[in-house]
Each structure stands twice: as C-alpha cells, then as structure tokens.
Amino acid sequence: MKNHIKKFRSTAKLSQAELAKRCKVSRQTINAIENDKYDPTLQLAFDIACVLGTTVDELFISESIEE
Structure with a gap:
C-alpha cells in the first residue's frame, strides 16, 4: 500500500x-x-x-486501485 505520509508530515513540519x-x-x-x-x-x-x-483516504492509496 502506497502512502503520502512523508508529504503531509513535511507540510505539518513534524519529524518522524x-x-x-x-x-x-x-x-x-x-x-x-x-x-x-x-x-x-x-x-x-x-x-x-x-x-x-487529513483523512485515511488522502494518506493511503491501494496499489490495486492505481493499476
């Protein structure tokens, strides 16, 4: 499952x-x-x-949906 956590985390100026x-x-x-x-x-x-x-839908992308 792909995600955009790093992008959202960077925008929020949060470290891991x-x-x-x-x-x-x-x-x-x-x-x-x-x-x-x-x-x-x-x-x-x-x-x-x-x-x-944000929402779970915005953060995570199912690989089966991308194809």
Whole structure:
C-alpha cells in the first residue's frame, strides 16, 4: 500500500519522531510505513491521519486501485 505520509508530515513540519510520539508508536514504525515496509493497523492509520489533519483516504492509496 502506497502512502503520502512523508508529504503531509513535511507540510505539518513534524519529524518522524514527533509523529510517532503523537501516535504512540516508535519512530521506526513511522519510518517503515513511509517506506512501504509495513502496513499500519486501521486504528494507527486513523491516528496518523488525525495528527496530520487529513483523512485515511488522502494518506493511503491501494496499489490495486492505481493499476
């Protein structure tokens, strides 16, 4: 699953560590999600979207939809 977390995080001027802290996960988790190495749980996806002031639909793109 592709995502736009890095773009939204940069716009919000948040580091990976700060986003992780606000979402109650490790910085490594945020890094893995941004680099498409890990798909977050639905709850974490909603938490990230909330912190970044957007929706899950705006953050995540299903690869099957892109094709």
